[in-house]
Amino acid sequence: MSATATSPASAAVLETRGLTKSFRGFTAVDDVDLSVQEGHIHALIGPNGAGKTTVFNLLTKFLPPTRGEILYRGKPITSLKANQIARLGLVRSFQISAVFAHMTALENVRVALQLRLGTSFHFWKSEKTLDHLNERAMALLDEVGLSEYADTLTVEMPYGRKRALEVATTLALDPVMLLLDEPTQGMGAEDVDRIVALIKRVSKGRTVLMVEHNLSVVSRLCDRITVLARGAVLAEGDYASVSNDPRVREAYMGSAENDAEKARASA
Numbered sequence: 001m002s003a004t005a006t007s008p009a010s011a012a013v014l015e016t017r018g019l020t021k022s023f024r025g026f027t028a029v030d031d032v033d034l035s036v037q038e039g040h041i042h043a044l045i046g047p048n049g050a051g052k053t054t055v056f057n058l059l060t061k062f063l064p065p066t067r068g069e070i071l072y073r074g075k076p077i078t079s080l081k082a083n084q085i086a087r088l089g090l091v092r093s094f095q096i097s098a099v100f101a102h103m104t105a106l107e108n109v110r111v112a113l114q115l116r117l118g119t120s121f122h123f124w125k126s127e128k129t130l131d132h133l134n135e136r137a138m139a140l141l142d143e144v145g146l147s148e149y150a151d152t153l154t155v156e157m158p159y160g161r162k163r164a165l166e167v168a169t170t171l172a173l174d175p176v177m178l179l180l181d182e183p184t185q186g187m188g189a190e191d192v193d194r195i196v197a198l199i200k201r202v203s204k205g206r207t208v209l210m211v212e213h214n215l216s217v218v219s220r221l222c223d224r225i226t227v228l229a230r231g232a233v234l235a236e237g238d239y240a241s242v243s244n245d246p247r248v249r250e251a252y253m254g255s256a257e258n259d260a261e262k263a264r265a266s267a
């Protein structure tokens with residue numbers, strides 16, 4: 001989606017300016033300027049230790065920055081807490097703890113819907129309200145392809161399906177923007193394909209920022225990619241441009257060499 005000529009800044013949903021995080025003198029994230037455009041699926045990639053998780057944790061308020069600013073639709077949100085940005089529509093997904101193992105898939109989505117509505121217990125005693133909730137929860141399960149798992153205990157669901165359930169519980173919060181932390185981590189090829197299709201589907205009308213190691217997933221899904229190396233932005237662009245960038249190739253190779261060196265040293 002391109003910015004209009006008159007208001008180029010207004011198309012950014014999430015931005016950072018000079019975002020920096022130091023851990024006892026070690027700068028893990030160094031002066032990062034990021035701009036995620038409305039409607040994009042944007043990936044944060046980079047070799048091991050590049051600072052991806054730290055940036056993600058800063059954006060989702062799991063960590064406070066040492067310096068810099070975070071803006072949502074042009075307004076500073078640097079000092080807001082995770083629940084406050086969730087209320088603005090910025091919702092983090094893919095935390096396996098976000099679903100309750102001993103509840104069914106349907107119950108999990110219903111709890112997420114109740115959390116969003118946040119109304120009193122008394123309110124939930126109405127049969128009509130409960131019916132409405134069940135309907136909405138079933139629709140969300142259907143959206144992520146889990147209708148047939150509605151009455152299955154989460155603990156008994158295959159790993160890939162649990163992650164799809166997390167997407168359903170996230171959608172229950174009605175996000176404007178989804179923040180996904182390694183959505184295909186630990187998955188086999190079949191589950192990866194399913195999650196790719198799912199992210200494509202649920203990204204319609206939304207903005208997505210994801211940290212992802214699997215470059216094939218990134219190439220299939222993402223409109224824009226920011227490559228981090230040693231805490232700083234090394235390159236940015238679409239998949240073709242960043243994957244052909246010699247600096248990006250070198251950063252990945254360098255990290256592979258470092259890993260090999262570490263492995264040799266510890267052998």
Ligand SMILES: Nc1ncnc2c1ncn2[C@@H]1O[C@H](COP(=O)(O)OP(=O)(O)OP(=O)(O)O)[C@@H](O)[C@H]1O
Binds near residue numbers: 023026047050051054
């Ligand atoms: N709490 C912390 N205390 C000290 N150093 C940290 C902390 N968290 C991260 N780091 C360091 O910051 C750097 C960036 O780490 P981060 O986990 O953000 O990288 P990453 O790109 O997500 O890596 P990976 O792909 O391996 O998950 C690393 O050198 C890491 O050791």
